[in-house]
Amino acid sequence: MDTIRTGDRDKAMAHAARLADEGRTAMIQPYLDMVEAEGETSLIYFGGRFSHAVRRNPMLAGGVDPLDPESSRAVELRTPEPDRFALAERVLGELPETLYARVDPVRLADGAPVLIEAELTEPYLFLRHAPGAAANLARALAEAVRAATKGQV
Incomplete structure (x- = not known):
């Protein structure tokens, strides 16, 4: 839910800030390419x-x-x-x-x-x-x- 994939730090931070403003907790993690392969x-x-x-x-x-x-x-x-x-x-x-x-x-x-x-x-x-x-x-x-x-x- 409300998950995004981006390499744009500003976009990621804005998304996390929006979730925080809604009283929700954001989880940020690196995207691992091997997940797509396997x-x-x-x-x-x-x-x-x-x-x-x-x-x-x-x-x-x-x-x-x-x-x-x-x-x-x-x-x-x-x-x-x-x-x-x-x-x-x-x-x-x-x-x-x-x-x-x-x-x-x-x-x-x-x-x-x-x-x-x-x-x-x-x-x-x-x-x-x-x-x-x-x-x-x-x-x-x-x-x-x-x-x-x-x-x-």
């Missing part, structure tokens, strides 16, 4: 356990309309490469326990995986793309409720 890989976790991974089209790539779900939200179920999986596990090991998390690594030009996002309040978890994903979330939610109500009547 898309974005998201590893989804429920209750600290890996559930599934997807590859999605880059939202701000040339020729992709971010408002058109058919062009910007194409999603494919993926098996993450071992080094991306290891990175996601390390990232989650440094964060507080959450009901769900989405970890998005990308490869740098030298091939090394790096974190571009760790979403702990992600509203879209790609449940319909992975068989069993909804059940994984339900199981994690039930475990969290049991833990929170343990010892209560």
